[in-house]
Amino acid sequence: MKKNVIFIAGMRIEVCCVQTVIAGSGAAGLAAAKELYDQGIEDICIVTEHINGGTSRNTGSDKQTYYKLSLSGGAPDSVYKMAETLFGGGCMDGELALAEAAGSVRHFMGLAHMGVPFPQNRYGEFVGYKTDHDPMQRASSAGPLTSKIMTEVLQKEVEKRKIRIYSGWQIVRILHENESVQGILCIKNGSRRMTPEFKIFRSNDVIYATGGPAGIYEDSAYPECQHGASGIAYQAGVTGRNLTEWQYGIASVNPRWNVSGTYMQVLPRFISTDKEGKDEKEFLEGWFPSREDALKHVFLKGYQWPFDARKSKDGSSRVDLAVYQERVEKGRRVFLDFRNNPWKCPIESWQLCEEVSEYLTKAEACFGLPWERLQSMNSLAYEFYLKRGIDLKEDRLEIAVCAQHNNGGMAVDLWWQTNIRGLFAVGEAAGTHGIYRPGGAALNAGQVGAGRAAAFIASKKELETKSDLSHACIPQIETALKTAISVGKNQNEKTADEWISILKKSMSEAAGPIRKLSEIRKLLGRCEDLLEHFDQKVGIGKKGIGQVFVLEDMLYVQKMCLSAMLDYVEHGGNDRGSAIYPDICLQKSAEQIEEKQRKLEGQVQEIKLIQDGRTQAIWRKVHPIPYDDHFFENVWKGYRINKNIM
């Protein structure tokens, strides 16, 4: 690796020159590094805030899912069928759906080969189960920590190949000229107020695998250590796609963990209290015609985890609405109570619906208290909290309706390249999904995208590593240095840590699963004002200078998402996916709403920052699934010429 030094604004900055830099060390980033190396691109390095950071490494769920083409049993499946399922989620481009379906087996088998223990039966079939939004049984799982295991095996492969990892470097700018990437600017973790340490990675290509924009909501199921870096990309002019589309659902807040599956099927009690934990009340009853109906929908929540606008009027998503109202509207704290049965009535006294009673009877769990049923049906789920200091037979579990995944993100083409040449977004940073996606499709998309970006880079004719940095990058670097110097001098303003907690809370209140237009407008105004006067209004807090750039990144993401939401509504958008917009029903008739919503079906929203910090959104037709030439001789010929990469 060539290195040199430049001086900007009196600061000495080391420049490391490589062919490709991979930003982020989650499942997608590590896969991209391995794929690049295996395709002959060895002059690469990984730059990450922390090798053990990110969502893949630090999260999971009851049974964390990986989605792929069926590899067992007799039910017919095909690449096109899987592409149609992905595409059927709405607002997902057909070529991406096809590529994710086509690449799924290769990457799944690769992971299995590297040691991810996806279960096989005695004949070697990788058996599957049905996950949400899945018409087949395409899902597999290596247990609650599938994505963590993926990062572990992938890291071993990266280490075997001696790929250099720079851990402890936070990306603060994407450097670019004429819509072409030049590298990234990073700040060292723990940099001191007056002497921050910066480093530039100059590269022909950047694979951006910095994960989802996890830090913008207070009520969040993402791990605390992950905040993402999508805002920096939007600041550099990358187009965002489907930024309105998120997944929210009920999760415990400390520790952050989805309370799906058995946690709901054992029928815990839902209670709320005042801020001090007193004045305990059960609150579900008013949301359902009867207690039995409430219990049925709590049970269904087990496998209908994400909040779904379609289930919010008479389905299981009323449970999420009830939790949301207690916590956000009434300002109370909400808990699951496994110590007592709902309404403190013994289970034997309930008239449970057939589905629930049959399930609990089959599972030999139609007895006792919720924690006893949980221990009997899924002792690992009980022990998960025990290991983290919460004994569900004695303690209440605090919950909220939390952001868990951004289906949208940076807009990419068939090779996961963004509108900035040489800048590829893979994993959750990329916005390849639409309104709904099958559970497990995120992990598949991360692996497929990493492979395709690597293949595209490896196919380039000019691979010589560049070391000169264009003049256009100097002002981009200067803005970051200026911010670091200016905020270092601010004493009396709110610190970055304080701003972050204020804005996250507002985001959860205004623009989570329930989107309130006037509050969204207010919050957008606040974000824009703070961005405009950033260097004067932000000070350095306990978490140091790095946190100032976390705030800056978060502000850009909030601005883009809030602008996308307002634009969506202006174009007639209404309740869909994991969000509802209650104000719209008050303003328009049901017919008007339906007509406008129909017009939006099959349309994709893309949004980017333009001059003066304004955003510009466009709507275009969703691309259909392509039906390509399948005549073998032709495909082979093209493959021999350029591997059909074009």
Ligand SMILES: Cc1cc2nc3c(=O)[nH]c(=O)nc-3n(C[C@H](O)[C@H](O)[C@H](O)COP(=O)(O)OP(=O)(O)OC[C@H]3O[C@@H](n4cnc5c(N)ncnc54)[C@H](O)[C@@H]3O)c2cc1C
């Ligand atoms: C509770 C929960 C359950 C989930 N369950 C499932 C599931 O069952 N199936 C499924 O498919 N998906 C699931 N997901 C989603 C899935 O886990 C994520 O989408 C996926 O792990 C993201 O992987 P990634 O590699 O893109 O990003 P991450 O794993 O988040 O990695 C991001 C990397 O970038 C680094 N980074 C971030 N910002 C910076 C910066 N500024 N500078 C330098 N480095 C930076 C981080 O340190 C990290 O190394 C779940 C998510 C959550 C929160």
